[in-house]
Amino acid sequence: MTAPITLPAGHRVLITAGAxxxxxxxxxxxxxxGARIWVADIDREALAACPDSWQRCATDAADEAQVSAMFEEIGALWGGLDTLCANAGVAGPTARVEDMPLDGFRDCVRVNLEGAFLAAKYAAPMMKAQGSGAMVLTSSTAGLYGYPNRAPYCAAKWGVIGLMKTLAMELGPHGIRANAICPGAVEGPRMEGVVAREAAAKGMTPEAVRAGYAAGTSMRSWVTAGDVAQMAVFLASPAARLVSGQAIAVDGHTENPDPKV
Structure with a gap:
């Protein structure tokens, strides 16, 4: 059995959309x-259901004033931050590009890309001051391939990878690493909504679309949120001390980014 990953005592982690x-x-x-946990989320009900041992705050990850206030609080209570998981995101609208509403496109980019940028912007000075840190940005296999009917999401997630690579170059001399995780089809309510919208757009059944996602991977499988989480812990750990600037897929190996059956 593989030994579980452990982190240094007192390791401080912020996770946006962490509830x-x-x-x-x-x-x-x-x-x-063994880490100390700080979760930020806009869902107050989900925050309330988190363990009392976690620090929690209601924060819109794409609102700079709220993000700035959150980091001030982190500095006051923790005095620093060891790992940032910039995880906030939305699926965005599903439609052909000619039918895509501009407002929907902008909102998707705002949350997925601007949210990651703001988290990194305010985490960077804190990590520079201590000469260490790890940033883990949540991208997607949509940041590695083009997906039909997903223009805003793909654009945002490609942008996250570009942001991550810039952060790795800019912050590496200060002892700070940056990487991106690219989940594939992850079991859960968000992907079920994507499947339903994609099925409607393509004139397919949800079951056929879902099967297509699995068939498009060499391991013929969806992944779980836990699979993605374990990669995040690894990237934050001393075991990954020289892993930086990487976009790492956790997807069962996507062969065909256009789900078909």
């Missing part, structure tokens, strides 16, 4: 590794 889904799985995995 549910992939973010909640990340928080639980980091807690299991």
């Amino acid at each position: 549910s889904g992939i973010g909640r799985a990340m928080a639980e995995a980091f807690a299991d590794a």
Whole structure:
């Protein structure tokens, strides 16, 4: 059996959109590794359901004033930050590019890309001051391939990878690493919504679209939020001390980015 990953005592982790889904799985995995947890989310009900031992705050990850205030609080209570998981995101609209509403495109980019940028912007000075840190940005296999009917999401997630590579180059001399995780089809409510919208756009059944996602991977499988969370813990750990500037897929190896059956 593989030994669980452990983190240095007192390791401090911030996870945006950390109260549910992939973010909640990340928080639980980091807690299991011995880290101190801070979750930010716009869902107050989900925040209230988090363990009392976690620091929690209601924060819109794409609102600079709220993000700035959150980091001030982190500095006051923790005095620093060891790992940032910039995980906030939305699926965005599903439509052909000629039918794509501009407002929907902008909102998707705002949350997925601007949210990651703001988290990195305010984490960087804190990590520079201590001469260490790890940033883990949540991208997607949509940041590695083009997907039909997903223009805003793909554009945002490609942007996240470009942001991550710039952060790795800019912050590396200060002892700070930056990487991106690219999940594939992750079990959960968000992907079920994507499947339903994609099925409607393509005139397929949800079951056929879902099967197509699995068939498009060499391992013929969807992944779980826990699979993604374990990668985040690894990237934050001393075991990954020289891993930086990488976009790492956790997807069962996507062969065909256009799900078909």
